[in-house]
Amino acid sequence: MTRSMPLLAVAVAAACVLLGFFTRPGGQTDAVTAFGRLPVLAEGRIKPLDSVARSTLLVIQGYQDVTTPGGTELSPDEWLLDVFFSPEKADTYRVFEVDNQDLLSLLGRNEADLSIQRMSFGEIAPHIADIEAQEKLAEPVDAQSRTRFQSSVVQLYGNLVHYLRLRRAFAPDGTADFLTELLNLQGGLADGVAAVRAKEAGKPHDEARAAAMITEGQRFMEMGEATDLLAIPPDEGAGDPGAWNNAGHALLETFGQGYVNPSVLAYAGMGYAWRQNEPESFGHIVQMYGNSLAARYGAQVRKARVETIFNAAAPFYAGMWIFLAAFFFAAVSWIRWPEAARLSAWGLVALGWAVLTAGIATRMWLEGRPPVTNLYSSALFIGWGSVALCLVLESAFKNAIGTAAAGMIGFATLLIAHHLALAGDTLEMMRAVLDSNFWLGTHVVVVTTGYASTFLAGMLAVIYVLRGVFTRTLDKATADSLARMVYGIVCFATLFSFVGTTLGGIWADQSWGRFWGWDPKENGALIIVIWNALILHARWGGLVRQRGLMCLAIFGNIVTSWSWFGTNMLGIGLHSYGFTEAAFWWLSAFIALQLALIALANLPLEKWRSFRTA
Amino acid sequence: MTEILRQARSILVSLRLTVVLLAVSIVLIFWATLDQVHLGVWAVQQKFFHSFFVFVRLGDLQVPVYPGGYLIGGLLLANLVCAHAYRFKAGWRKTGIWMAHIGLIMLLVGEIVSGLVQEDYQMRLDEGETKNYSESVRLNELAIVDETDPRFDDVVAIPESILADGTVLQVPRLPFRVVPREYYPNSTLQMRSQAPGAPPSIANQGLGPQIAVTPAEVTYRQDERNTPAAFVELVGPDGSLGVWVVSPLLGMPQRFQCAGRSFRMAMRAQRHYVPYSVTLEKFSHDIYPGTDIPKNFSSRVRLNPPEGGPGREILIYMNNPLRYAGLTYYQASYDGEHTTILQVVRNPSWLVPYIACGAIALGLVIQFLIHLAGFARRRPS
Numbered sequence: 001m002t003r004s005m006p007l008l009a010v011a012v013a014a015a016c017v018l019l020g021f022f023t024r025p026g027g028q029t030d031a032v033t034a035f036g037r038l039p040v041l042a043e044g045r046i047k048p049l050d051s052v053a054r055s056t057l058l059v060i061q062g063y064q065d066v067t068t069p070g071g072t073e074l075s076p077d078e079w080l081l082d083v084f085f086s087p088e089k090a091d092t093y094r095v096f097e098v099d100n101q102d103l104l105s106l107l108g109r110n111e112a113d114l115s116i117q118r119m120s121f122g123e124i125a126p127h128i129a130d131i132e133a134q135e136k137l138a139e140p141v142d143a144q145s146r147t148r149f150q151s152s153v154v155q156l157y158g159n160l161v162h163y164l165r166l167r168r169a170f171a172p173d174g175t176a177d178f179l180t181e182l183l184n185l186q187g188g189l190a191d192g193v194a195a196v197r198a199k200e201a202g203k204p205h206d207e208a209r210a211a212a213m214i215t216e217g218q219r220f221m222e223m224g225e226a227t228d229l230l231a232i233p234p235d236e237g238a239g240d241p242g243a244w245n246n247a248g249h250a251l252l253e254t255f256g257q258g259y260v261n262p263s264v265l266a267y268a269g270m271g272y273a274w275r276q277n278e279p280e281s282f283g284h285i286v287q288m289y290g291n292s293l294a295a296r297y298g299a300q301v302r303k304a305r306v307e308t309i310f311n312a313a314a315p316f317y318a319g320m321w322i323f324l325a326a327f328f329f330a331a332v333s334w335i336r337w338p339e340a341a342r343l344s345a346w347g348l349v350a351l352g353w354a355v356l357t358a359g360i361a362t363r364m365w366l367e368g369r370p371p372v373t374n375l376y377s378s379a380l381f382i383g384w385g386s387v388a389l390c391l392v393l394e395s396a397f398k399n400a401i402g403t404a405a406a407g408m409i410g411f412a413t414l415l416i417a418h419h420l421a422l423a424g425d426t427l428e429m430m431r432a433v434l435d436s437n438f439w440l441g442t443h444v445v446v447v448t449t450g451y452a453s454t455f456l457a458g459m460l461a462v463i464y465v466l467r468g469v470f471t472r473t474l475d476k477a478t479a480d481s482l483a484r485m486v487y488g489i490v491c492f493a494t495l496f497s498f499v500g501t502t503l504g505g506i507w508a509d510q511s512w513g514r515f516w517g518w519d520p521k522e523n524g525a526l527i528i529v530i531w532n533a534l535i536l537h538a539r540w541g542g543l544v545r546q547r548g549l550m551c552l553a554i555f556g557n558i559v560t561s562w563s564w565f566g567t568n569m570l571g572i573g574l575h576s577y578g579f580t581e582a583a584f585w586w587l588s589a590f591i592a593l594q595l596a597l598i599a600l601a602n603l604p605l606e607k608w609r610s611f612r613t614a
Numbered sequence: 615m616t617e618i619l620r621q622a623r624s625i626l627v628s629l630r631l632t633v634v635l636l637a638v639s640i641v642l643i644f645w646a647t648l649d650q651v652h653l654g655v656w657a658v659q660q661k662f663f664h665s666f667f668v669f670v671r672l673g674d675l676q677v678p679v680y681p682g683g684y685l686i687g688g689l690l691l692a693n694l695v696c697a698h699a700y701r702f703k704a705g706w707r708k709t710g711i712w713m714a715h716i717g718l719i720m721l722l723v724g725e726i727v728s729g730l731v732q733e734d735y736q737m738r739l740d741e742g743e744t745k746n747y748s749e750s751v752r753l754n755e756l757a758i759v760d761e762t763d764p765r766f767d768d769v770v771a772i773p774e775s776i777l778a779d780g781t782v783l784q785v786p787r788l789p790f791r792v793v794p795r796e797y798y799p800n801s802t803l804q805m806r807s808q809a810p811g812a813p814p815s816i817a818n819q820g821l822g823p824q825i826a827v828t829p830a831e832v833t834y835r836q837d838e839r840n841t842p843a844a845f846v847e848l849v850g851p852d853g854s855l856g857v858w859v860v861s862p863l864l865g866m867p868q869r870f871q872c873a874g875r876s877f878r879m880a881m882r883a884q885r886h887y888v889p890y891s892v893t894l895e896k897f898s899h900d901i902y903p904g905t906d907i908p909k910n911f912s913s914r915v916r917l918n919p920p921e922g923g924p925g926r927e928i929l930i931y932m933n934n935p936l937r938y939a940g941l942t943y944y945q946a947s948y949d950g951e952h953t954t955i956l957q958v959v960r961n962p963s964w965l966v967p968y969i970a971c972g973a974i975a976l977g978l979v980i981q982f983l984i985h986l987a988g989f990a991r992r993r994p995s
Contacts, residue, residue, distance in 0.1 A: 044902025044909075230903060242903060429902045429909070436933050484989070491985055495978045502971040511933045513944050513959030514732070515967040516725065518659055523647045527640050534636040541629025559640075567647065 005340040009329065010347035013322050017355055020313035028075045031283030034290055035270065036077035039297065039304040041230035041244035044429035046297075048304035050311055052229070053080035055425040056166065060159040061095045061118065062422055068093055069120075080166070085271035087167045091125070094118040096159060100152035106130055121163060124156075131157055168226040170247050170267045172219050179265075179272040182251075185216060186260045193255055217255065224248025232263045236296060263289070307366055315359040316380065320414035322352040323387075327407025330400040334473045338400075345403035346394060352410055353387045360384055367427050370441035372448050374428060376420040378564070381445070383413030385452035386459075389489065397481050405459040409452075419583075439507040447500025447525055451560050453493035454528055458557035458594075460486050461550035465601045467610065474610035483546045486553050487539065493556075494532040501525040524563025531559045551601050557594045561587060627697040635693060639686050642668070654834030656752070664729050687722050694719060710981030717973030724966030735886050735958040736946065739894035744918070746891035748941075748958040749883035754842055754862055757882055758788060762875040773884065777844045789873040793847040795857060798829040801843035803863045816845055819856035820868035820879075827859060844881065848872070886958075888939065889920040895927065897954045913945060913954040930956065 036050030053076035057064050066074040069092050074082070082090040096119050098104055107119065107127050124131070135157035138150035146154065171178040185192075191206070192213040198205035223246075230244035250261040266289040273282035294301045326348035333341035360371050360380055367373065372381045386409040394402030420426075464482045468474040474482075504525065509515045516522065535552045538544045544552060565587050605611045625631055646662035653661065662668055663683030669676040681689075694715055735748035753774055760768040770787055778799065783792040795816060804826045806812060812826035827843045843861035847854055850872055858868060860881040867880035893916040900909040912931035917938060919925055928936050936943040942964070946957035 041903055044905040044907055228905075244903065429905070429907050439933070488985070488989055491982055495975075495982050498978060499975045502967075502975060505967060505971070507933070509964065509967070510935065511944065512946070513734075513935065513942050513957055513961065513964075515728070515964070518646065518650075518655055518663060520647050520650060523643050527643055530636050530640050530643075534633055534640070537629050537636065538633045541633065543630060543633055 003340065005337065006343035006347045009325070009344040010351055013325065013348055013351055017313075017315065017318045017322075017351075020315070020318055021309060028078055029279060029283070031279060031286050032075070032077050032081065033308070034283070034286045035081065037301075037305050037308045038286070038290060039293065039300045041242075042228070043425055045427065046244075046300045046304070047425075047427070048308045048311075049080060050077055050308045051425065051427075052166075053077055054311055056080075056162060057095065058422050059424050060163065061097045066093050066095055081274050083163070083166050084170050084267075085274040087173075090167070091122040092120050094120045094123075096121065096124060096156065096163075098152070098156060100149055102149040103152045103156065106134065106153075121160070124160065128160070131160070165227045166229060168223060169229040169231060170264070170271060172223050173226075176275075177272065179268040182260050182265055182268050185254065186265075188212075189254065189258060189260075193258070196255075213255070217252065220248045220251040220254075222248070224252060231267065232261060233293065233297065235261075241297075262292075266292075303366055306362065310359075310362050310366075315355050315362075316414050316417060319352045319355045319359070320411055320418065322348055322355065323407045323410030323414065325407075326352060327404055327411065330404035330407055333400040334467065334471065342398070342400040342403070345400055345407065349387060349391060349394070349403045349406040349410070353384070353391060353406075356380065356384050356387065356410070356414075363427065370437055370445060372444040373440060374426070376417055376423070376426040378444075378448050378451075379413045379417035379420055381448045382452040382455065382564075383410050383417070385449045386410070386413070386456045389453060389456055389492070393485055393489075397485065399478060399481065401460065401463055401478075401482060401485065404463055405456060408459050408462075409455060436507070436511075439503070439510075443500060443503035443507050445500075446496055446503060450493055450495075450497025450500045450525075450528060451564055453489050453496055454532060454556045454560045457486050457489040457493055457553045458555075458560070460489065461553035461601075462557075462597055464550050465554070465597055468608045469600055469603060470609060472609050474608075479546060479610075483549060486549055490532055490535050490553065490556075494529065494536060497525065497528045497532060501529055520567040521563075524567040527559055528556075528563055531556055547601055551598045554594050554597050554601070558591050561590055623696075623700075626693060627700040628693075629697075631693050632690070632697070635686055635690050638681060639690070642680065642683065642686060645680070652834070657834045659729075684726070687726065691719060691722050707984060710977045710979070710984060713977030713980065714974045715977070717970045717975075717977060720966060720970035720973065724963050724970060727966070728961055728963045731963065732959065732961040733886070737892065737943070737956040737958050738949070739892070739913070739915075739954050739956070741894050741897055741952045744891050744893040746889075747885040747887040748956075749885055751839070751883075753884040754881055755884040756792075756844070756846065756860055756879070757885075758792070758877055758879045759867070760787070760875055760877055771885070774842060774881075777842075777846070789875065790848045790850040790855060793849055795845040795847050797842065797844045798827065799842050800830040800832045800840040801861065801863075802828050802830050802841070803843065803861060804828070815859065817857045817859040820858045820870065821864060822857060822859040825859050825864075827861070842881070888941065890939065891918045892916070892943070893918060893925075894954055897948060897952055899948055899951065911945060911948055911954075913956065915943075 036053070037048050039046050039048055040052065041047075042052050054064050057066065057076055057079065064076050066076070066079040068074060068089075074093075079090065079093065079095070082093070097117055098107065098119055099117050104117070107124060131153060134150075134153045138146060138153050141150055143151070167173070175181065188209065192209050195205045195207075195210040196213050199207075199210045225248070227246050227248065230246050232245045232247055232250040234241060234243045234245065247261075247264045247267065250264050254260050266285055269285045270282055270289070273279075273285060290301070326345045329341045329345035329348060333339075333345060360377075363377065363380075364371055371384075372378050387406045390402040390406035390409070392402075394400070394406070396402075460482055464474065464479065464486075468479070501522070504522065505515045508517060508522075531552075535549065535556070538552060539549055565583055642662060645668075646658050649662070650658050661682075665682035666685045667678035667682050668680040670679045671677075698712070698715060734751060736751050737745060737748040739745060755774060756772040756777060758770045758772070760770075768787060770785060772783060772792065776783060777794045777797045780794045780797070782794075804812070806815075806824050806826045809826040812828070815822055815826065817823060817825070822845075827845075829843075830841075832840055841861060841863050843859060843863070845857055845859055847857045848870075849855065855870070855872060858870075858879065860868075860879065862881050862883065864880070867878035869876065869878045871877070894913055895916055896914040897911070898914075899911040901907060902909050910931065912929055914927060914929050915936070916925050916927050917936070930936050930943055930945050932945055935945070940960055940962065942959045942961070944957040944959070945954070947955040949955060
């Protein structure tokens with residue numbers, strides 16, 4: 001049994017990953033999946049509707065699936081279809097997370113049901129005027145000095161606006177049958193336009209027709225103002241292929257060009273079929289529209305397709321559990337089945353790293369950017385870099401320490417990334433000041449590798465302390481090899497964090513005319529460099545030995561986590577909020593844990609199970 | 615005596631001192647980073663890094679509580695130089711360490727130098743506008759311009775600090791003394807008609823009587839600017855000409871006559887003139903469609919050289935500055951669709967960090983490779 005353990009473990013994990021590519025979320029139909037793949041332009045980039053649905057749900061409720069009041073599970077795509085085309089249904093789904101008690105009572109909740117923190121748009125709607133008034137009061141306050149109530153109000157208001165913009169993307173509010181309206185418009189368009197022209201010229205005209213035309217135009221105008229989803233591609237042969245439009249503005253051109261925009265008609269058709277629950281004609285329209293797009297936007301449609309598959313497969317989520325399993329096997333190998341469990345751990349780490357590599361590579365291809373562009377991708381990359389170093393260590397030392405560290409760091413960084421994704425689209429556009437693939441590719445990658453290796457040194461030291469204090473498995477050879485690993489990784493970390501920080505200085509000098517500005521993020525990176533240098537000098541000077549080195553390396557975890565996250569939380573103090581507050585709590589807990597580990601490392605040696613001579 | 619000297623030397627060259635100083639510097643940087651929330655980055659630099667001690671206010675006293683950047687940096691420098699001089703041994707195994715530390719010395723010295731000599735200005739240009747000066751972001755000056763001769767202006771610029779100190783100023787080019795009477799480092803101005811309750815002003819000339827000045831708290835925020843106000847009395851040979859109020863908020867100069875000459879006076883951002891001029895031909899600015907995230911911004915400028923002629927056209931954009939005559943022009947910001955804001959920096963030592971960091975990085979790589987080779991050899995099979 002033990003001999004086949006590695007193969008079995010890796011095969012099971014690989015099967016779980018592959019399954020992600022073939023199962024459809026929530027068992028939705030092919031037509032709905034195809035709908036999710038339709039590309040639109042939102043938040044500055046062309047992406048599939050599936051990504052719009054998922055990132056919206058993450059932002060407003062914190063996870064991706066929706067349960068209807070009737071208990072049916074909806075996939076993100078099905079939810080988005082309801083928002084677009086059956087808003088009266090979507091308004092009953094409890095997708096808005098309201099986590100502030102004061103805000104809940106503003107929304108009419110009484111003491112008894114304050115614990116239910118999810119509300120539907122329909123439940124919130126009667127209080128929108130109150131929310132708007134409170135938001136107007138809170139909005140001018142600096143984001144960092146808002147109270148919890150203020151930031152909750154601002155956040156909820158933003159989420160409501162976001163939701164309404166989607167709800168009004170393809171039809172004006174309260175329209176039951178937009179398709180028929182558009183078809184009628186199409187039919188009477190020539191006469192109507194003629195009537196309006198005659199009216200403007202002061203000639204005799206059909207007043208009813210002209211008035212209908214003008215009303216229609218006003219409706220489209222309002223529609224155009226009410227949404228920011230640019231779902232309608234520019235006309236064939238138009239000058240600028242990036243000039244996507246929203247449905248309202250595209251419809252306004254009907255009167256000038258003499259026909260209703262076919263893409264808007266297609267969406268109205270999908271809406272009609274979806275409302276009437278005619279899956280066949282729905283699928284048919286989606287397919288026709290998708291084919292017409294594919295002919296003109298081959299590259300974008302391909303990317304949107306890959307992104308949809310990527311969304312559903314969730315490789316980073318799968319990777320997270322693979323790394324956890326790897327850690328488990330590595331720890332087991334120190335107690336039983338040394339060879340089989342060690343190899344299983346190694347195989348799992350290698351698989352996890354391959355999944356991570358593929359995921360990061362896909363993101364890079366989708367974005368056309370180097371790997372690290374925001375906090376989310378820095379978490380992925382720190383995981384990737386540390387795990388790569390661990391694989392090197394493990395192939396050199398073969399004592400499951402590298403794989404254990406890989407499991408821990410891989411799991412932790414992917415867990416962090418998972419929570420960072422709640423902030424919205426993780427493939428966001430780069431602000432002008434950061435728009436430089438050269439510097440993103442050099443400075444950011446190198447400095448992130450520096451972070452990754454400093455964490456790795458700390459994790460190895462944690463393994464040293466835990467194994468030494470709580471188990472008898474830390475023999476002299478293992479202890480010495482751990483010390484050598486930590487020392488080597490600290491050297492590596494010094495090099496990378498220094499070079500990375502320096503490259504950042506050069507970038508700053510190129511773009512702002514100062515090499516160094518004592519900005520919090522710069523200071524954070526500098527502190528990591530100095531801390532690594534301190535470890536090396538303390539060791540060279542004989543000021544610390546093995547255990548001292550481990551303590552310093554563990555403290556490196558504190559230094560690095562503060563630089564990575566703490567510098568983003570400056571100034572929150574008492575008035576912290578939302579995600580950052582949770583992150584602040586976790587950061588504090590992490591720091592406390594590291595301090596506890598350092599205290600543990602300072603127990604007298606006779607208290608260490610491994611070193612007890614009895 | 616020699617015993618004490620020897621002890622001092624062994625401390626000065628010791629790695630223990632290095633480690634202590636590194637730890638002390640980490641605490642300094644950490645504290646400074648936290649303090650930025652209250653002080654803003656510029657004041658933090660003055661308080662923590664460009665100082666020998668960090669002072670904390672206790673009651674009315676400023677008490678030095680912690681070594682500042684200059685002290686720690688200086689000690690590190692001394693430690694570094696002494697240790698290397700004392701322990702110098704030729705040999706290739708230490709090449710990397712040597713290079714890294716020489717680079718580090720350059721970096722420390724270069725940072726101190728650039729802290730002393732670097733100057734920062736901004737140039738704000740509307741499309742079509744030409745300027746031969748840039749303006750300070752923080753400092754103001756009182757400009758008194760003799761415009762008697764229509765062919766040129768004769769400018770006397772008085773730095774804000776002189777107004778703040780209250781120093782009485784007499785210069786040969788002005789037929790009067792300038793007597794600062796009151797000075798507020800930050801203030802707001804109102805028309806007196808809109809502030810009926812305001813106390814009477816000591817200003818009796820120019821716009822003075824119509825303006826009510828309210829002192830405001832000094833701001834350290836990066837996105838805000840202090841707007842000082844001052845009351846200055848001009849005293850001619852035959853007695854006082856009166857008291858004026860001056861502030862960059864007034865927006866227009868105040869004119870007066872004295873000894874048959876005409877003057878205008880205004881407090882404005884301190885200017886730095888250059889012998890050439892810069893014209894903004896076109897400012898472009900894109901956002902990502904459907905968002906308000908800036909995608910890029912760039913300024914097409916014409917550089918008009920001092921010797922005349924057509925000049926040359928340059929595109930300044932993010933990460934692509936213009937370097938000319940010792941100054942560097944960066945695309946910093948913009949205001950509306952047709953106004954660019956360029957950051958103008960004079961830093962003669964800008965190349966030092968490049969060389970220093972190159973040396974350190976190379977040194978570290980060499981040392982890392984030496985270690986790696988040794989590590990690979992010693993590794994148990």
